[in-house]
Amino acid sequence: PIVKPWAGRFDAPTDAFVEAFTASVGFDRRLYRHDIAGSIAHATMLAQRGVLSEAERAAIVAGLDAIRTRIEAGDFAWSVPLEDVHMNIEAALTAEIGDAGKKLHTGRSRNDQVATDIRLWLREEIDGIATELRRLQEALLALAEREAETIMPGFTHLQVAQPITFGHHMMAWLEMLGRDAERLADCRRRLNVMPLGAAALAGTTYPIDRHETARLLGFDRPAENSLDAVADRDFAIEFTAAAAILMMHLSRFSEELILWSSAQFGFIELADGFCTGSSIMPQKKNPDVPELVRGKSGRIFGHLMALLTLMKGQPLAYNKDNQEDKEPLFDTVDNVRGSLKVFADMMGALTCNRPRMRAAAQQGFATATDLADYLVRKGVAFRDAHEIVGRAVAFGIREGRDLAEMTLDELRDFSSAIEADVFAILTLEGSVAARDHIGGTAPSQVRAAISRARRRLAEK
Numbered sequence: 001p002i003v004k005p006w007a008g009r010f011d012a013p014t015d016a017f018v019e020a021f022t023a024s025v026g027f028d029r030r031l032y033r034h035d036i037a038g039s040i041a042h043a044t045m046l047a048q049r050g051v052l053s054e055a056e057r058a059a060i061v062a063g064l065d066a067i068r069t070r071i072e073a074g075d076f077a078w079s080v081p082l083e084d085v086h087m088n089i090e091a092a093l094t095a096e097i098g099d100a101g102k103k104l105h106t107g108r109s110r111n112d113q114v115a116t117d118i119r120l121w122l123r124e125e126i127d128g129i130a131t132e133l134r135r136l137q138e139a140l141l142a143l144a145e146r147e148a149e150t151i152m153p154g155f156t157h158l159q160v161a162q163p164i165t166f167g168h169h170m171m172a173w174l175e176m177l178g179r180d181a182e183r184l185a186d187c188r189r190r191l192n193v194m195p196l197g198a199a200a201l202a203g204t205t206y207p208i209d210r211h212e213t214a215r216l217l218g219f220d221r222p223a224e225n226s227l228d229a230v231a232d233r234d235f236a237i238e239f240t241a242a243a244a245i246l247m248m249h250l251s252r253f254s255e256e257l258i259l260w261s262s263a264q265f266g267f268i269e270l271a272d273g274f275c276t277g278s279s280i281m282p283q284k285k286n287p288d289v290p291e292l293v294r295g296k297s298g299r300i301f302g303h304l305m306a307l308l309t310l311m312k313g314q315p316l317a318y319n320k321d322n323q324e325d326k327e328p329l330f331d332t333v334d335n336v337r338g339s340l341k342v343f344a345d346m347m348g349a350l351t352c353n354r355p356r357m358r359a360a361a362q363q364g365f366a367t368a369t370d371l372a373d374y375l376v377r378k379g380v381a382f383r384d385a386h387e388i389v390g391r392a393v394a395f396g397i398r399e400g401r402d403l404a405e406m407t408l409d410e411l412r413d414f415s416s417a418i419e420a421d422v423f424a425i426l427t428l429e430g431s432v433a434a435r436d437h438i439g440g441t442a443p444s445q446v447r448a449a450i451s452r453a454r455r456r457l458a459e460k
Ligand code: ARG
Pocket: 024, 028, 084, 110, 111, 114, 318, 320, 322, 323, 324
């Protein structure tokens, strides 16, 4: 029978249901690689400090390497009575190498061990997420470049507002994703601090060298305070908050893609590979991918709330509550990563229906502001110009004609300041080209924004 590492002070065995209820090995086994890396660094430092002999260190490292290989080969018997990934691996090490294995836990606790494992794991996952995010940024840049001159209606209140370019619209999303990338990088920087050495909560009596262990594991420095090191999961909350904001962006972006690919908009077409059909309606091509991403944002918001609530009532230092940090965190990582990957691929394969977008921009008097600005240039005060154009629009609605479809005489009925040169500014191309400053929708400005964004990405 399995003897628990902490069994010494107990008379009776753990209740069978409690054993299963308290175990985390079903999910925290996912940390095995980082747990082993942390143990190897810890043992290496202990040997440097003379706490372990060189032979003991070598046996521990070889034993842990062998265990890692076995886990990866699917040849490792995970035990629920051994509770978690930490005690499973430690027990296997002792079974493998004998007494030296019993020395690995010298000067260490599962409390600083698990806090270290999660940080090592999350650090790596953030790097993976950053790679996916970058792929999406690059896909958007390519799309923005291809569609820098493509005219579409810009909306406020989902009502046609002013003409913009599709490239400009894509670059708006690029900016938002850029801030998401910065938030993740910032979170990574703050989490890269090492708990090991905090032991259970107060530190340890052995002559450890925490700077050395931190160096071996690629941490920037050891945590300043042993209680803080084992007690807080703010880094997980911070990551999930950044992930929630990112998913909010992807959800909102998804909403647009879903609308735009409907027959009523018809602005874009998602590639077949990113859509599914209906089991009953033969004509259907459904935008399942953006719908699912929009849906997944909800569960990530939920994970953020779960982690905040998990933490808020805990007295210092470690409490078992913290075992509940893993499933929300793992699920957040998996779904954010998957959403980014599928989004990057989907955006790379998206096609635009330029005539449809242009036609939509021609409805709804999208150039009304251009006409008001024109009148201002002719000496009319903006408020008067607004009123004049409003009356012209009302006429257009009654007649079923856009401003550009009116005759000069008709337009001059609203203001004698209007002259023949008005028609140039009433075109869609003229309207977007006139927004010619940094941050504006003019195609030349979109191209400049693309090259600045490329430069920023290359510097990272
Ligand atoms: N499985 C535990 C967790 O996920 C590891 C730490 C356990 N520490 C303890 N004192 N029971 O948090």
